[in-house]
Amino acid sequence: MTLISSTPLLVEARKQGYGIVAFNVHTIEMLQAVVDAAEESRSPLILQTTVGTVKHLGIEYIAGAAKTAARQARVPIALHLDHCQDFELILQCMRAGYTSVMIDQSMHPFEKNVEMTRKVVEVARALNVNVEAELGKVGGVEDDIHVEDDMATLADPIECQRFVELTGVFTLAPAIGTAHGIYKGEPNIDFKRIQEIASRVEVPLVLHGGSGIPEAQVKRCVSLGMAKMNVATELKNAFTLSLKQFFTEHPDNLDPRSYMSVAKEVVKQMALEKMRLCGCTNKA
Template identity: 65%
Template sequence: MPLVSSTEMLQQARREGYCITAFNVHTLEMLQAVVEAACEAQSPLILQTTVGTIKHLGVGYVTAMVRVATEQSSIPIALHLDHCHDYGLIERCIQAGYTSVMMDASMLPFEQNVELTRQVVELAHRSGVNVEAELGKVGGVEDERIVAKEDALLADPNECEQFVAATGVDTLAVAIGTAHGMYQGEPRIAFERLAQIAQRIPIPLVLHGGSGIPEAQVKRSVALGMAKMNVATELRIAFSQSLKQSFAERPSENDPRHYMKLAKQAVKEIALDKMRMCGCVGKAANH
């Protein structure tokens, strides 16, 4: 089936109280692994690429790989551009076939974030493309952007309500204490703040920094309105550790078809676990 916009997918997830996992992929093998996992789990799927991954692979290669994946799958798949603040790149990705984009102007003053997001909404909605934005500052490292722990800021419920009304954005990533990368200790999610935000805005909310969050905290976040959870670092770690183990055990190995197969399986297992955790297993038939 063709690529779909994530708008209706995520709206339904929020209405019905589950969450769709969105996986950042950087190689063909990682993409294959999460697609295979979603097909096995019969789960809707959001594939994501960062700006850095597009620089690494190229927009054309990404969309070609995803197009093949959709042709060979019966589950709904959306393709999302993650954490971008470049209007020109967003426009290129939409033209190339992306069905969801994120204008991340969260580092700028509120008024500028509103204006830039509104511009992207006007562009994207002409093509039926979902737009995600962010309020607050999620800590950690995402591509080349680093937000120190002391600089991370929780999203303000009043600002969230004003922002959605002013921009017409489809989904909103809200900073509630999670972080990009792996956690040094157990994350401290501001559930009360999340509940306040969810009560004020009806659109699907997005949980960034989904790697390493304990299952109980994920499920509580979903119950409070999170409809999309981003997972990146755990996939990279599983993929890399599998490769390292392969070379440690078989130093003379030189056939990528052997060690990539093991790396793919490692990523697939993580993906399956996250889908189960988010409650989207078996939901593909609903879309």
């Protein structure tokens, strides 16, 4: 297979009432681990990279690894650029083979967000690339984007409807009370808001800040129309903590193949759990 646009995957997920997990990966081992999990569970998969990871690894390296995974896999795989504010970088990623991009202009007024999102959609439509945009402001830390709790704002359902109509965007990430990073307490998710947005907007909705949301709340979000759930911090932390534990238990083992194998298995198991949670197992 080849990398495919996430649009048909997410349209089907929303139609059938399950969610597809998008995993932020930062190393080849993390990428391999979530692909292995998708293969084992027969789940559609969205590989996701932040702008920071693109700058760290390089667009061509990431796209090359993802294309190799897609060729070898028996499940559909999409490659997504998360939270990008730079139009030129979005173009570079699409040219390299990314099949989904997020243009994040949520920090700007509604009209500016519409203008920039429509600009990306026009290019992406010709290339069969999915476009995701955000309305409202999701709190917390995502890569180098910081939104303080008191600056987070929830998406307005009527604005969501207008935004989709004006931009033609393929997927929408409305701020509904989740946050990037690990929650300090119970997430304050506005389920009524999700329901109202979903009643006005036909495109698949995206749940940002998926790390650490309790199981019952994730399932409720998915049932209300959240067809994609992003998992970043939880996966990154599990990967890193497994390395710390390995070196504590085996301080003299300096073979990367040894400790990376352990980290890969930890990431794979977490990915399997998230896929089960969102209901996308056996949906490939």
